[in-house]
Amino acid sequence: MHVDLQGKKVIAIGERDGVQATAIAAVARSAGAEVLLELNQCFV
Amino acid sequence: MTLDQVGALPTIRGVSCILAHTPGLLRYGSKPTRELAKNDSTLLPRMQQHLRSFGDAVAYPPNQVFIGNRTPESLWDVPEPWWRYREANANPRGPFGQIVSEDAFWGLLRMSDDFGLVDIERSRLDRSARQLRATELWTDAELERVVRPATATSSSEAQLTLHAADGSQVGHVARGYPDDSSQTADILLENLACKASGALAIKQLLCQVGMAPSEVEYLLGCGEEAVGDRYQRGGGSISKAMAEMAGCTNATGSDVKAFCCAPVHALVLAGALVQSGIYKNVVVVGGASLAKLGMKMLGHLAKDMPLLEDTLAAVAILVGPANRSGVRLRLDAVGRHTVMSGGAAGAIYEALVTKPLDQLGLRITDVDKYAVELHNPEITFPAGAGNVPRTNYRIIAGLAVMRGEIQRDQVEAFERTHGMPGFVPTQGHIPAALPYLAHALPRIRDGSLRNAFFIAKGSLFLGKMTNMSDGMSVLVDRAA
Amino acid sequence: MILGAAEPVYVEMMAETVTAGDPTYTGPLAGVSLGLPVYHVTEPEVREITDASVYQEQIALSEIAMETEKIWESIRAVRAKNSGST
Numbered sequence: 240m241h242v243d244l245q246g247k248k249v250i251a252i253g254e255r256d257g258v259q260a261t262a263i264a265a266v267a268r269s270a271g272a273e274v275l276l277e278l279n280q281c282f283v
Numbered sequence: 284m285t286l287d288q289v290g291a292l293p294t295i296r297g298v299s300c301i302l303a304h305t306p307g308l309l310r311y312g313s314k315p316t317r318e319l320a321k322n323d324s325t326l327l328p329r330m331q332q333h334l335r336s337f338g339d340a341v342a343y344p345p346n347q348v349f350i351g352n353r354t355p356e357s358l359w360d361v362p363e364p365w366w367r368y369r370e371a372n373a374n375p376r377g378p379f380g381q382i383v384s385e386d387a388f389w390g391l392l393r394m395s396d397d398f399g400l401v402d403i404e405r406s407r408l409d410r411s412a413r414q415l416r417a418t419e420l421w422t423d424a425e426l427e428r429v430v431r432p433a434t435a436t437s438s439s440e441a442q443l444t445l446h447a448a449d450g451s452q453v454g455h456v457a458r459g460y461p462d463d464s465s466q467t468a469d470i471l472l473e474n475l476a477c478k479a480s481g482a483l484a485i486k487q488l489l490c491q492v493g494m495a496p497s498e499v500e501y502l503l504g505c506g507e508e509a510v511g512d513r514y515q516r517g518g519g520s521i522s523k524a525m526a527e528m529a530g531c532t533n534a535t536g537s538d539v540k541a542f543c544c545a546p547v548h549a550l551v552l553a554g555a556l557v558q559s560g561i562y563k564n565v566v567v568v569g570g571a572s573l574a575k576l577g578m579k580m581l582g583h584l585a586k587d588m589p590l591l592e593d594t595l596a597a598v599a600i601l602v603g604p605a606n607r608s609g610v611r612l613r614l615d616a617v618g619r620h621t622v623m624s625g626g627a628a629g630a631i632y633e634a635l636v637t638k639p640l641d642q643l644g645l646r647i648t649d650v651d652k653y654a655v656e657l658h659n660p661e662i663t664f665p666a667g668a669g670n671v672p673r674t675n676y677r678i679i680a681g682l683a684v685m686r687g688e689i690q691r692d693q694v695e696a697f698e699r700t701h702g703m704p705g706f707v708p709t710q711g712h713i714p715a716a717l718p719y720l721a722h723a724l725p726r727i728r729d730g731s732l733r734n735a736f737f738i739a740k741g742s743l744f745l746g747k748m749t750n751m752s753d754g755m756s757v758l759v760d761r762a763a
Numbered sequence: 764m765i766l767g768a769a770e771p772v773y774v775e776m777m778a779e780t781v782t783a784g785d786p787t788y789t790g791p792l793a794g795v796s797l798g799l800p801v802y803h804v805t806e807p808e809v810r811e812i813t814d815a816s817v818y819q820e821q822i823a824l825s826e827i828a829m830e831t832e833k834i835w836e837s838i839r840a841v842r843a844k845n846s847g848s849t
Contacts, residue, residue: 242800242808250764250799252777253626255742255752256656256674257829258767261626262821263804267765269814277750279626280768281742282668283543283658283709581789629824669770674828681827694827 245271253279293557294609295759296564296601298721299488300349301380302708303388303480303571303595304340306448311472312576312592327450330580334448335366335589337384342369345659346594348706350377351721355657355703365661366589379721380487387414388479388595389445389453390429392472394421395479395528399434400471403445403454420486422530433457443468465509465516473573476595477508478521481570482528484599488566489529492601499601500562502526502536503553505545506570507711525568534566543656543715544741545569546598547755550717553602554612554757565602571595572711579709582666591662596710598717610727611762616642618738618756626751632682635738635756643758647683650701650758652735654719655679657707675738676702715739720759727761734760764801765809766838769829774803775837782845798845803838805831 249272253260260277267274309315310330318326340346344361347353347370361368375382383391389403390411412429415421435457445453456475459466481504489496504522511518522536539549546569553565573595580590602612618639624630640647655675663671680697683689689697707714716737726732741753764781768774776786778801785792802809805826810818 242802242812244812251767252764253767254769255740255744256669256671257769258628258804258822258825259626259752260744260767261750262628262825263765263767265627265817265821266804266809266813269817270809270812279742279744279750279752281745282666282770282773283656283663283671283711283714581787627821627824628828629820632824667770667773667776669773674769677828678824681824684827685824691827 247272248275249273250276251278253277255279255281290558291605292611292614292762293554293602293604294606294611295720295724296603297488297492298717298724299380299484299491299599300351300718300721301480301484301487301597302346302349302382303385303391303483304335304337304382304593305385305388305576305595306334306590306593307385307446307453308476308573308595309334309576309590309593310446311443311469311573312578313574315577315580316469318581329584330590331448331450333584333588333590335591335593339369339589340594341375341382342373344368344370345661345706346382347373347377349379349596349718350381351379352377355706355719355722358704358706359699363661364588366591380484381418383418383483384414385448386410390415391479391483392475393431394425394428395475395482396433399432400457400459401454401475402433402457405430407453420483420490425530437468441468443472460512463513465511465513474508474510474521476573477506477570478524478528480595480597481506481521481525481568481599484570484597485525485529485531485566485568488599488601494564494601496530497533499526499531499534499564499566501556502531502534502566502568503549504536504538504568504570505549505712506538507540507542507545507572508570521570522568525570531566541753542741542743542745543712544739544753544755546712546715546717547737547739547757550600550602550612550737551614551617551755551757553600554614557602557604558614563604567600567602569598569712569717571597572713575709575711579662579666579668586665588665591659592709594708596708596713598713600717600720607762609762610724610759613643613758613760616640616758618754620752620754622751628678631752631754632678635754636679636682636736637686639756639758646688647679647686648688648701650734650736651732652703652719652723653679653701654716654723654735654737655702656714656740657703657705657716657718658709658714659705659707662709670705672702672705673698723759727759730761734758764799765804766801767804767825769825771830771833771837774834775841778838778841782841801838801842803834805829806835806838
């Protein structure tokens with residue numbers, strides 16, 4: 240399936256030991272998205 | 284300390300690791316408290332059916348690793364689930380520390396309480412005092428504190444009722460100042476559990492290295508409890524409270540706060556205080572985290588497993604001056620996750636791993652053992668939280684692939700060759716790498732290990748002050 | 764919604780939560796169907812629209828460390844199951 244993030248609003252939910260929210264947000268912005276929220280989780 | 288030792292690398296003199304099996308206190312963890320507040324009458328009985336006996340907790344292989352009766356690597360050969368495998372003739376005492384029962388811990392709580400807040404029935408305290416006496420760590424005067432009557436009183440709504448594992452009532456914890464949301468009974472219980480376990484770890488450490496408590500000059504606490512009142516929530520220095528309880532009469536202390544990353548920060552700072560010549564003997568101490576008891580219990584109940592987060596853990600480390608054959612703390616190459624490192628794993632691990640190793644002229648594969656967040660995967664996995672050490676080892680291995688040190692098909696094997704299975708209870712800052720220092724110390728001394736690298740990460744974002752995480756790392760090796 | 768967690772089981776649970784509703788019925792999204800399109804940051808669909816240098820800098824190392832095939836399988840299953848709502 241093709242995904243188009245141009246002009247879309249994105250919520251980035253990262254994890255400390257996975258990909259963190261700031262990194263997800265950088266990816267989404269490079270694809271033309273507006274990042275509404277960056278949140279990280281820690282499971283321990 | 285002579286002048287020529289000032290500036291030389293400090294050494295690790297000893298590490299203690301203690302556990303307190305506290306199934307009765309499990310219900311006061313953050314998650315159980317929130318779940319029990321939902322008034323599902325079936326939950327508490329189900330929890331109680333899934334509690335472990337003291338014997339089961341002692342015979343649990345990861346706990347045997349924690350106190351040093353087993354190596355972490357030996358867990359590779361223990362059939363899963365580890366909780367079904369009961370160690371034969373398991374000893375609650377090991378070379379690094381001991382596992383104390385809840386009966387003994389009631390006494391430690393009472394001993395830690397200078398304000399008469401914890402009221403526990405006398406018959407239990409008498410039993411506690413006998414058990415604590417048998418550990419040979421406490422003086423008669425200290426043991427007398429176990430059986431003092433509590434003096435504080437609270438209204439029945441403000442006090443917290445303590446229960447044993449079988450549900451029977453044990454006593455009460457009073458609140459601090461009325462209308463002080465920083466001193467409710469549950470917060471004071473958390474703080475006292477941290478103080479009591481930390482003091483036990485200090486006692487154990489000093490006994491192991493043969494040092495009089497009066498010789499300790501400074502302590503750095505690295506726990507996550509917020510000790511204070513309404514005007515200074517988290518005011519701190521639980522380390523000095525622990526020092527007093529452990530008889531370190533010539534010491535003062537302060538706390539280092541950096542979530543789970545604090546222990547490695549504290550170790551580096553302790554080394555710097557010794558290297559500078561300000562103090563000779565500095566203790567880093569991490570007390571237990573009562574809030575994390577039962578954190579993954581819903582996952583464990585769903586899988587019909589015992590509630591494995593029934594154990595408080597604490598660690599203490601003695602840092603001393605340079606020594607010809609000592610195990611050195613390589614302060615000449617500390618890894619730190621700076622603000623600029625941001626949130627990308629590549630930049631974070633470059634800051635924490637490759638930069639300090641480059642400074643020392645080492646390749647990633649030149650480090651014999653990496654200690655990362657050593658959370659026991661058997662606790663985290665059933666709750667959907669994965670295998671934390673494995674993820675970390677794969678990232679370090681990935682870094683080695685990107686640097687051309689290993690092939691991509693060697694990533695899986697890296698965990699076995701340069702890592703270890705997680706063996707530490709999910710006690711927040713306690714699993715953050717340093718429990719392995721207890722294992723590494725004798726092995727570096729006897730030459731069976733050249734070096735070990737310790738990496739801790741902290742979830743600063745949980746505090747809502749920044750979206751960043753933190754990290755710090757340091758290598759230990761033997762003086763040439 | 765774009766996720767970055769490393770554990771496939773968790774990714775699946777999280778994806779289900781923000782599309783059909785919390786499958787564990789423990790959080791505020793229990794029984795609430797948001798129907799949000801959800802992807803994992805390592806998925807090819809995300810990668811192909813991301814600036815290559817940004818991807819290399821931000822994601823490449825994590826991707827090596829993650830069991831990406833399992834993660835993709837989990838999140839695709841959730842999307843397929845809830846495709847009517849997205």
